[in-house]
Amino acid sequence: MVDPVVPLTLIVEDCMGIGCAFGGGVASCLSRPEEPVTFRRCSLWSLDFWGDTSGAYVRFENKPMPQPVDIVFEDCTLVGPQRAFESSNFGFHTHAHARLVRCKLVALNFSQPAGTAKDGIIQIVQSGDLLHVKLEDCTASSA
Numbered sequence: 001m002v003d004p005v006v007p008l009t010l011i012v013e014d015c016m017g018i019g020c021a022f023g024g025g026v027a028s029c030l031s032r033p034e035e036p037v038t039f040r041r042c043s044l045w046s047l048d049f050w051g052d053t054s055g056a057y058v059r060f061e062n063k064p065m066p067q068p069v070d071i072v073f074e075d076c077t078l079v080g081p082q083r084a085f086e087s088s089n090f091g092f093h094t095h096a097h098a099r100l101v102r103c104k105l106v107a108l109n110f111s112q113p114a115g116t117a118k119d120g121i122i123q124i125v126q127s128g129d130l131l132h133v134k135l136e137d138c139t140a141s142s143a
Contacts, residue, residue, distance in 0.1 A: 054086035
């Protein structure tokens with residue numbers, strides 16, 4: 001059987017993303033080992049109420065954990081009502097490897113109009129061993 005997911009190249013620079021569930025990100029894809037998906041100088045905001053929300057969402061289709069990173073965020077601001085960065089989702093047991101460099105991660109931790117916000121700046125919906133995140137010179141804040 002042929003895997004329908006093929007590696008892609010994606011470079012996003014100097015953009016503002018405002019969304020309900022997510023400000024930006026990628027899903028159902030693979031990155032090239034020598035060319036990770038890259039977001040530079042972007043501001044990604046989720047302004048929805050509690051639920052499945054985050055500034056950036058990533059889900060790669062790696063069966064084992066990849067050694068090179070899948071995705072790099074450089075000089076970005078990631079803001080969400082519950083979390084700044086999220087990976088995976090229920091029913092997906094795939095690995096993701098991310099690197100965040102000089103980023104600002106903000107989890108506002110409020111819920112509107114009603115509900116319970118989840119605590120945390122970085123979250124993986126599935127098992128923690130499916131996500132590897134390297135933070136370099138980042139600022140993280142949870143209100």
